[in-house]
Amino acid sequence: MTAIRFGRRGLLGSALAAPFIGRASAQGGDPYVVGTLFPLSGPNAEYGGVFTAGAQLALEHIEQDRMLKRPVRLQAEDTQALPQQAVVGMNKLVNVDRANWTLVGFTAVSKAVAPIGDRAKVIMVNGGAVGPDLSGLSPYFWNVIPLAHLETRALLPYLVGQRGAKRIALVYVDDPLGDAILGILRDELPKAGGQLVGSFSVPRTAQQFGPVAARVRQVRPDAVYIASFGAQQSQIIKGLRDNGVSQLLCSYSAMNLDSVRSLPEANGLIFTGQKVDFEGGDAITRRFAADFRKANGKEPTIYNVNYYNATRLFGLLGQQVEAEGGQLGGDSLRAALLKTRKFPLVGGTGEFDDAGNMMAAIEVNELRDGRLNRLAG
Amino acid sequence: MTAYLASLATLAAIFAILAVTLNFMVGYAGIFSVAHAVFFGLGAYAGAQVALHLVPDALAACAVAALIAGGLSLCLALPALRVRGEYFVAASLGLQMMALTLFSEAKGLTGGLGGLIGIPPPRLFGFAVGALPLSLAALALILLAIAAMARGSFGRTLQSIRDAESAAEALGKNVAVAKALAVAFACAGAGVAGALFALHMQFVNVESFTLEQSVLVMAMVIVGGTGTLLGPVVGAVLLLSLPAGLAFLPFIPPTEVGAVQQIIYGLAMTLLMIFRPAGLVGDLSRGRSEA
Numbered sequence: 001m002t003a004i005r006f007g008r009r010g011l012l013g014s015a016l017a018a019p020f021i022g023r024a025s026a027q028g029g030d031p032y033v034v035g036t037l038f039p040l041s042g043p044n045a046e047y048g049g050v051f052t053a054g055a056q057l058a059l060e061h062i063e064q065d066r067m068l069k070r071p072v073r074l075q076a077e078d079t080q081a082l083p084q085q086a087v088v089g090m091n092k093l094v095n096v097d098r099a100n101w102t103l104v105g106f107t108a109v110s111k112a113v114a115p116i117g118d119r120a121k122v123i124m125v126n127g128g129a130v131g132p133d134l135s136g137l138s139p140y141f142w143n144v145i146p147l148a149h150l151e152t153r154a155l156l157p158y159l160v161g162q163r164g165a166k167r168i169a170l171v172y173v174d175d176p177l178g179d180a181i182l183g184i185l186r187d188e189l190p191k192a193g194g195q196l197v198g199s200f201s202v203p204r205t206a207q208q209f210g211p212v213a214a215r216v217r218q219v220r221p222d223a224v225y226i227a228s229f230g231a232q233q234s235q236i237i238k239g240l241r242d243n244g245v246s247q248l249l250c251s252y253s254a255m256n257l258d259s260v261r262s263l264p265e266a267n268g269l270i271f272t273g274q275k276v277d278f279e280g281g282d283a284i285t286r287r288f289a290a291d292f293r294k295a296n297g298k299e300p301t302i303y304n305v306n307y308y309n310a311t312r313l314f315g316l317l318g319q320q321v322e323a324e325g326g327q328l329g330g331d332s333l334r335a336a337l338l339k340t341r342k343f344p345l346v347g348g349t350g351e352f353d354d355a356g357n358m359m360a361a362i363e364v365n366e367l368r369d370g371r372l373n374r375l376a377g
Numbered sequence: 378m379t380a381y382l383a384s385l386a387t388l389a390a391i392f393a394i395l396a397v398t399l400n401f402m403v404g405y406a407g408i409f410s411v412a413h414a415v416f417f418g419l420g421a422y423a424g425a426q427v428a429l430h431l432v433p434d435a436l437a438a439c440a441v442a443a444l445i446a447g448g449l450s451l452c453l454a455l456p457a458l459r460v461r462g463e464y465f466v467a468a469s470l471g472l473q474m475m476a477l478t479l480f481s482e483a484k485g486l487t488g489g490l491g492g493l494i495g496i497p498p499p500r501l502f503g504f505a506v507g508a509l510p511l512s513l514a515a516l517a518l519i520l521l522a523i524a525a526m527a528r529g530s531f532g533r534t535l536q537s538i539r540d541a542e543s544a545a546e547a548l549g550k551n552v553a554v555a556k557a558l559a560v561a562f563a564c565a566g567a568g569v570a571g572a573l574f575a576l577h578m579q580f581v582n583v584e585s586f587t588l589e590q591s592v593l594v595m596a597m598v599i600v601g602g603t604g605t606l607l608g609p610v611v612g613a614v615l616l617l618s619l620p621a622g623l624a625f626l627p628f629i630p631p632t633e634v635g636a637v638q639q640i641i642y643g644l645a646m647t648l649l650m651i652f653r654p655a656g657l658v659g660d661l662s663r664g665r666s667e668a
Contacts, residue, residue: 040635048635077624078635083492084585087578088385088621095381108582111494115579133491174482176491204481204490 031071032328034059034314035093035102037109039081044106047303051105051128052076054300054307057292062315069322072314075099083112094120100328101314103307107131107176114138121330125313127306130229130254132180135357140330142337142356144310144345148227149180151252151272154362156192158376159223159270165248169221170199171212171236173228181227181252197221206232209239216245223248226255234259234266241265256302261370268368274302275361275377276347288346309345309358316343383509387577389617390512391570394519396597396609398566401523403595404604405532406559407539409462411591412469415476416446416564418586420571422486425493425581427572433497435511438572446568447561454560458553461542473588480583492582499576508577515573516610519566524606526562535559600649602656611657619645 036055038048052074059072075097077089086104090113093099102117104110105128117124118138126134126141130148134141159165170185172178178201185196198219200212216224224247226236233255240249242265249266253273260266278289278300288308292300317336318328326332334356342351350358363377395417402408420442427438453472460468480487487493499506526532534555537545546552575581593616601612623638653659 040633041639042635045635076634078638080635082584083578083580083582084388085620088388089624091381091384092621092624095384096378108492108584111492111582112578112580114494131491133494137494174484175489203478205478 031073032068032101032314032318033073033075033093033097033099034311035075035077035089035097035099037077037079037086037089037093037102037104037113039106040076040078042080042082044081047081047105047128048078050301050303051103051307053292053296054127054304054309055103055311057288057295057304058308058311058315061287061291061312065315067315067319079106079109081106081109083108086112087116089113090116094122100318101125101311101333103127103310105129107134110134110141111137114141117141117330123314123330123333125310127310128303130252131175131177133176136355139334139356142352142358144313144350144358145306146253146274146360146362147180147357148177148252148254149184150359151362152181152184152225152227153188154377155250155252155270155272155364156188156194158364159250160189160192160194162376163223163248163270165221165223165250166194167197167220167222168194168225169197169216169219169223170225170227171209171216171240172199172201172226173204173232174201175204177229178227181225185225202228202232202236204232207235209236210243212236213240213243213245216240217243221247223250226251229254231259233257234263237263237269238265253302255367256372261367266367268366270364270366270375272362272364272377274305274347275363276302276305281346282344282348284344285346285348305346309347309350312345313337313343313350316340383507384577385618385621387507387509387512387573389614390509390516391574391577392594392597392617393610393613394512394516394570394573395567395594396601396613397516397519397523397606398563398570399594400598400601400603400605400609401526401566402559402563403598404609405523405527405539406535406556407542408458408556408560409466410469410560411466411588411595412473412476413563413567413594414586414588414590415473416450416567417571417574417590417594418476418480418581418583419446419449420568421575421581421585422480422493422571423568424572425496425575426486428496428499428576429493433500433576434503435499435501435506435573435576438499438576439515439569442568442572443565444568446571447565450564451557451561454557454564455553458556458560470588473591477583477587480586488582490583492580493575494580496575496579496581498579499573508573512573512577515569519569520606520610522562527606531555531558596646598656600646600656602659605656605658608656608658615657 038051039045040048079086079089086109093102102124104124104126107129110126110129114137117140124141127144132147132149172182182199189196200215250270255271317333320336321328321332342349352358364375365372366375399413423442423445424438427441481490499508534550538552597612597616598609602608620642623641629637
């Protein structure tokens with residue numbers, strides 16, 4: 001009985017002491033801290049692993065190139081892609097780890113942590129979520145991924161001009177992403193010479209698309225634009241094809257998933273994405289691709305690229321601030337960003353606007369037999 | 378560190394309000410609901426709308442949130458309470474699923490999946506106040522109210538309904554009214570927690586009001602001890618601080634941190650239920666298997 005009591009006390013003691021174990025080491029050295037707020041457990045944990053791999057490689061390169069005067073430490077916090085956990089993690093990064101730079105992903109997480117980063121003046125960089133409502137969340141919140149509506153705008157000239165698809169129907173998820181793409185198609189399609197002939201919203205949780213397919217067929221479009229994300233995308237494609245929609249399907253970069261690539265019904269799908277040439281690109285891109293393959297034994301994805309760039313940007317801006325004799329804080333890093341604007345990143349030069357959104361070259365790809373073929377851009 | 382602990386304590390106090398109010402239904406009245414997050418959400422959206430469009434006053438936000446959550450719970454409780462036991466659990470599960478869809482679709486009120494952003498920090502009579510003292514004050518008031526009710530005739534009526542509903546009815550207790558009032562009080566408390574949550578987070582979206590959240594609050598009640606006054610508070614503090622404490626373990630690689638934390642967390646919960654089946658504050662003689 002005594003042993004059991006000791007065990008319980010030991011367990012309780014360990015739980016109470018746990019917060020102080022890391023504290024000593026956090027105060028022991030003085031490396032810069034890059035914090036990550038990714039899902040590392042739960043249904044979205046795969047994304048967390050992908051995001052972290054890109055950031056880790058960038059940190060290795062920053063150290064190899066001796067870009068900064070101090071070492072950089074990666075501090076990972078598990079958000080499970082949920083806002084409440086993200087707020088706890090962000091508070092820890094800001095107040096305990098004194099993070100100089102944070103990486104975030106997922107729209108709800110980004111929105112939840114933005115007020116904390118804003119108050120603490122800590123830079124937050126998103127490389128995964130594409131909701132247009134992420135632009136301008138805070139002066140310290142930046143995006144290194146083109147937001148979805150920018151991709152849609154880039155697709156229209158190709159769609160109307162080169163494929164002759166003038167009558168477009170939209171199937172969109174009922175959220176800010178879908179609403180923004182609907183707005184772009186309504187405004188920009190007539191300017192490009194096309195017409196939005198129908199728009200059909202679907203709930204985020206919908207899995208059956210037979211009725212939607214019937215309504216799509218009724219408006220007789222030349223092409224169907226799909227604005228959704230995650231597992232629902234392949235369900236929409238299959239639902240449309242199974243219910244007689246044979247027209248051209250098109251979308252944005254979220255379609256670059258294994259679940260879509262391996263879907264026979266997705267053959268011929270056209271979608272936009274960031275332009276990155278791993279083989280024939282510049283030295284930074286080739287080095288990234290080679291070292292990523294060496295470290296992970298597989299081809300990098302665009303999410304690896306984005307979080308590499310998000311972390312490399314810290315190295316570039318930090319170098320600039322250090323050279324000017326400043327301290328690495330939210331204000332100094334932001335001032336450096338707005339002063340320089342253009343940075344050599346993987347995929348080419350990344351250019352930032354006043355709100356901290358990166359402009360990137362967009363390409364149009366076609367999915368054919370599981371492989372991507374570049375059509376334009 | 379202080380700011381981090383204050384933020385964690387605020388969340389713990391908010392979830393303690395949720396847990397003690399759910400415990401009032403489960404532990405005192407024997408009404409098992411898995412839809413407590415719905416009323417938490419109603420309060421959060423109501424509080425957020427008051428702060429965004431009327432006045433960022435915590436008292437006003439909490440009052441409106443309590444009225445809306447308590448009032449709507451009454452409308453739903455009256456028909457739903459005609460069923461008892463596991464049938465009410467199923468009814469509340471249906472309510473949870475329906476409410477989640479409504480939260481996602483009622484964009485004008487909830488912001489849909491995108492949620493509501495830019496909620497101002499709490500103020501009280503024009504002065505800026507921290508969410509922590511507000512949450513602790515609300516928790517203390519609700520605990521006092523529950524303690525007073527539990528000792529009074531209303532509490533005894535609820536406990537008699539919990540132990541033998543038919544016998545309570547035979548003795549002339551108005552079971553339907555007592556249960557409906559218990560549900561309304563508990564849900565109004567959840568609404569207050571929701572308003573404080575919105576003011577603390579400054580952002581709310583539907584992902585905070587899912588079935589998983591309802592189950593988490595139920596776990597807080599069970600781990601702490603059902604039918605006890607302070608058990609759910611202990612449960613809430615433990616279930617929120619344990620994962621936060623595990624985040625400080627320095628030897629876990631970045632990509633494995635989530636998985637290792639979840640394994641340790643799950644193991645600790647299992648051990649806790651083996652050695653303290655009636656909860657941390659519950660009676661040790663209850664809950665243990667007789668076999």
